[in-house]
Amino acid sequence: MKSTLFRNARIIDPSQKLDTSADILIDKGIIKKIGKDIEAPNNTQVYDLQGAVVAPGFIDMHVHLREPGYEHKATIASELTAAAAGGFVGVACMPNTNPAIDDGSIVRYIKEQAAKAMNGMIDVYPIAAVTKNREGRQITEMAELSDAGVVGFSDDGNPVENTQIMRIALEYAKMFNKPIIQHAEDKALSHGGVMNEGFVSTTLGLPGIPTIAEAVMIQRDIMLTVYSGGKYHVAHLSTQAGLHLIREAKESGLPVTCEVTPHHFTLTDEEVRSFDTNTKMHPPLRSQEDVDAMKEGLRDGTIDVIATDHAPHSYDEKEVEYLYAPFGIVGLETAIGLSVTELVKPGILTISQMIEKFTVNPRRVMDLPQVIIKEGEKACFTIFKPEEEWTVDIQKFKSKSKNSPFHGRKLTGKPVGVVNNNEVMMN
Numbered sequence: 241m242k243s244t245l246f247r248n249a250r251i252i253d254p255s256q257k258l259d260t261s262a263d264i265l266i267d268k269g270i271i272k273k274i275g276k277d278i279e280a281p282n283n284t285q286v287y288d289l290q291g292a293v294v295a296p297g298f299i300d301m302h303v304h305l306r307e308p309g310y311e312h313k314a315t316i317a318s319e320l321t322a323a324a325a326g327g328f329v330g331v332a333c334m335p336n337t338n339p340a341i342d343d344g345s346i347v348r349y350i351k352e353q354a355a356k357a358m359n360g361m362i363d364v365y366p367i368a369a370v371t372k373n374r375e376g377r378q379i380t381e382m383a384e385l386s387d388a389g390v391v392g393f394s395d396d397g398n399p400v401e402n403t404q405i406m407r408i409a410l411e412y413a414k415m416f417n418k419p420i421i422q423h424a425e426d427k428a429l430s431h432g433g434v435m436n437e438g439f440v441s442t443t444l445g446l447p448g449i450p451t452i453a454e455a456v457m458i459q460r461d462i463m464l465t466v467y468s469g470g471k472y473h474v475a476h477l478s479t480q481a482g483l484h485l486i487r488e489a490k491e492s493g494l495p496v497t498c499e500v501t502p503h504h505f506t507l508t509d510e511e512v513r514s515f516d517t518n519t520k521m522h523p524p525l526r527s528q529e530d531v532d533a534m535k536e537g538l539r540d541g542t543i544d545v546i547a548t549d550h551a552p553h554s555y556d557e558k559e560v561e562y563l564y565a566p567f568g569i570v571g572l573e574t575a576i577g578l579s580v581t582e583l584v585k586p587g588i589l590t591i592s593q594m595i596e597k598f599t600v601n602p603r604r605v606m607d608l609p610q611v612i613i614k615e616g617e618k619a620c621f622t623i624f625k626p627e628e629e630w631t632v633d634i635q636k637f638k639s640k641s642k643n644s645p646f647h648g649r650k651l652t653g654k655p656v657g658v659v660n661n662n663e664v665m666m667n
């Protein structure tokens with residue numbers, strides 16, 4: 241890459257408590273200079289950012305890339321392009337591929353594919369399965385998978401149901417300082433449910449998933465975390481009851497963390513009245529009380545991370561009766577807009593706090609090095625305009641799938657570019 245000069249950047253780096261206006265000169269992927277009115281050397285690509293925010297590169301720690309095995313939904317190449325368009329320099333990918341990420345050779349395959357896509361611009365951090373083929377019976381070779389470079393373990397899509405297996409998994413993963421990422425669901429309680437159990441499910445006559453299905457599993461896991469001393473992370477938290485348990489666990493100093501998706505702090509189960517299958521996800525959209533709790537959890541720091549649970553499905557798969565549609569929506573390209581609109585604009589989070597939940601905290605949970613915006617450091621940025629208004633158009637998504645309930649929604653806050661691994665991509 242030739243050198244790049246960003247003029248009029250608003251640099252916000254929470255790790256340095258930095259919020260300042262400056263130009264940034266990058267050469268060979270390294271930040272060469274930060275300052276006022278930097279002169280552009282010969283052969284420099286210059287961008288006037290007009291006050292757009294430059295933040296340490298965002299990571300989405302909950303993404304389903306679908307490859308290998310489900311390339312009709314998405315490929316590593318297609319979804320990394322979507323990640324970049326959405327303002328992410330890195331994604332952690334879940335192991336519910338076919339074959340599942342339960343062996344070092346699959347980890348290496350994914351890393352090789354990722355290195356080929358977009359010149360290796362987007363970092364991919366595989367999360368390995370806790371159990372072989374995510375079947376809940378036999379623990380994977382965690383040492384081998386750690387050596388291959390996984391950042392955590394999860395059977396996502398499925399919970400780790402067997403208590404003894406969860407206990408051993410926490411104990412083993414602790415040796416490698418990796419979290420167990422739990423899809424917290426008691427399947428006996430959620431059995432057959434397609435939406436939140438409550439007034440709306442009763443009205444619509446659809447089988448419900450009670451909030452207790454999430455909370456019971458979190459409660460059990462916290463007890464196991466106390467016992468084993470392992471690191472425990474709750475994926476896509478959706479309930480007030482679950483939030484309370486995590487808050488208490490954190491107050492007593494346990495290594496418990498959690499994430500929330502933009503749809504769980506934006507939409508309620510009222511949306512299901514449309515019977516739009518893009519309102520069907522797991523965990524389901526909950527009540528207004530739960531949505532309010534998610535916002536409060538973000539505000540008070542109980543919720544560490546915003547992650548999308550990006551789950552591409554083809555048009556045909558979602559174009560069926562509500563009962564039979566697969567769970568999940570795409571999220572990479574609407575995450576920043578929904579977060580600014582729902583959290584920053586109403587004053588729940590400052591921009592700096594939002595940035596923490598997209599970069600500082602997911603990097604901490606997965607034990608990845610932090611990104612610092614400083615001369616001499618690697619240039620790894622997410623660039624976005626917090627004031628810009630735009631309307632979601634699924635046809636413009638770079639993702640191979642378009643399954644989003646946010647088509648036509650007006651948002652404030654737009655990703656405009658990413659810089660990483662000696663590459664620059666401006667939308």
Ligand SMILES: [Zn+2]
Pocket residue numbers: 396397398423475476522523
């Ligand atoms: Zn899940």
